[in-house]
Amino acid sequence: MTDKSELLRQLRIERDERPAQAASSRRWWWALVLVLLLLAIGAASYLWLRSAAPAVKVAVAKPLQSGAAGQSGASILDASGYVVARRQATVSAKITGKLEQLFIEEGVHVKEGDVVATLDNRNATANLLQAKAGVQQAQSALLQAKAAAADITPIYERDRKLAAASVISATALEQSKANYDAKQTDVAVAEGNLAVRKAALEIAQRDLDDTIVRAPFTGVVTTKNAQPGEIVSPLSAGGGFTRSGICTLVDMDSLEVEVDVSENFIGRVRANEPATLKLNAYPDWQIPAYVIAVVPPADRSKATVKVRVGFKSRDPRILPEMGARVSFLSREQNAAGGGSGAPGVTLPSDAVQASAGAATGTVYVLHEDTLERREVKLGARDGDSQTVLAGLAAGERVAVGDFTKLSDGEHVKVVDR
Incomplete structure (x- = not known):
């Protein structure tokens, strides 16, 4: 009997324990739901913040390359101009007379004293x-x-x-x-x-x-202004069959480049400083050059100052009136480069926030997905490329995007450039 009573007691269900167990199960279930809800909220917040972060592209700062002919140094200023001849002349007769013979054509090289034409x-x-x-x-x-x-x-x-x-x-x-x-x-x-x-x-x-017209110096005939049978007069302004000149002669050894530099930055240019030239006709050809002189006074209408730039070597490809772009170099940077490299880096121009012609600008350096606002010293700007002289090291990543949406310490989303 005792064994049966014990067995029945063990099989008996205690009615007061079931509600407690059910309550405990409900608490664990609500805790699990709360944890899952918090995780979901966190994930959604992360995704929302990530989608709201400004999207930027990335540009990598590249080291400057050495210039032509062993020159190195960052360009501190760029300017555009034209090739001009310091020595050119409209060749004419000293007396009035009818042109009888003409011995020149455009493009002909003549030496000093050569007969250009004869008069009757x-x-x-x-x-x-x-x-x-x-x-x-x-x-x-x-x-x-x-x-x-x-x-x-x-x-x-x-x-x-x-x-x-x-x-x-x-x-x-x-x-x-x-x-x-x-x-x-x-x-x-x-x-x-x-x-x-x-x-x-x-x-x-x-x-x-004086009926024999001779070349006053060695050069190239660029224009022919008269024909045999026309009257040539040094006192006439031209018209009809009367010509004031026979031809235009240019001394090719006197070619140089004249550029207009903004008066705000003329302090960067000094005589005898090194420079490099690129002709519009030969954009991949870097020509070693130097500053001849800064020509006073300033042009008040354009707020510019004329600068003469000379070629360190002559080449028959250089022709008068060609368009040219001059990059002025710093002598100190040129000496410090040692011919092995150039200080500073280059960036795409849209990676730098700066006013036109400003000496300094702003870049946003990327550290993972966080921005660092940094001031940099600017050099020359050449098309889509901007030279940075100081404040940025080669290899650093820079954000490219809408600068109005960027700020120091902000998280961004990097997209492919």
Whole structure:
């Protein structure tokens, strides 16, 4: 009986324990639901914040490369200009005349003294012959005057002696002296007339020489302004068949580049500082150059100052009036580079926040997905490339995006560039 009673007791269900167990199960279930809800809220918040973060692209700062011909150094300023010739001339005749022969064409190289053209010289030749005849006539007159003076000289000497011996009167001596002085005067007049005739001959000879037009210096003919048969006059402004010039001659060894630099940044440019040139016709060709001079005064209408830049080497590809872009280099940076590399880095221009021509700017450096606002010193801007002289190291990542939505310490979403 005892065993049966114990067995029945064990099988008996305690009605007061079931509600407690059910309550405990409900508490664990609500806790689990709360945890899952919190996780869901956290995940949603993370996704929402990530989707709300500004989307930026990434640009990597690249080290500057060495310049042409072993030059190194960051460009501190860029400017555009044109190739000009410091020595060029419109070649013309010194006298008015009809152009008879022309020996040049555009693009022809001529040397100093080469004959460029000739004018009709028939009038000049006739004047020269007339001048020569006048010289001969004056020479004959001088010989005649000298002969007459030579003939009267002994007569005058004899009359002096006779007058001293009281053989002839003083009046006769005075008459003899007057005749002698007249003959001497005739000689002087004849000599003066001969000098005038010789001067006229020289003028006539020069007029004949002026019918031959020669190149004033060695250069290249860039334009031909007259044709044979036209009248050429140095005093005419041109029109009809009258030309004031025959051709334009350019000394190719005098080529240089003139650029206009904003007066706000002219302090960066100094004479004899190094520079590099790129011609618009040859954008991949870097030409070593140097600053010749800063030309005063400033242009008040454009707020610029003219700067002359010279070529360190000559090349037949460099032609007048070509467009050119000049990058001015710092001498200190050029010396510090040692020919192995250039200080500073380059970035895409849209990765830098700066005003046009400003010396400093702002970049946003990426650390994982966090931004750091940083001030940098700017160099030259060349198209889509911006030189950064200081404040940024090669290899650092920089955000590219809407700068109005970026701030220091902000989290961003990086997208492919």
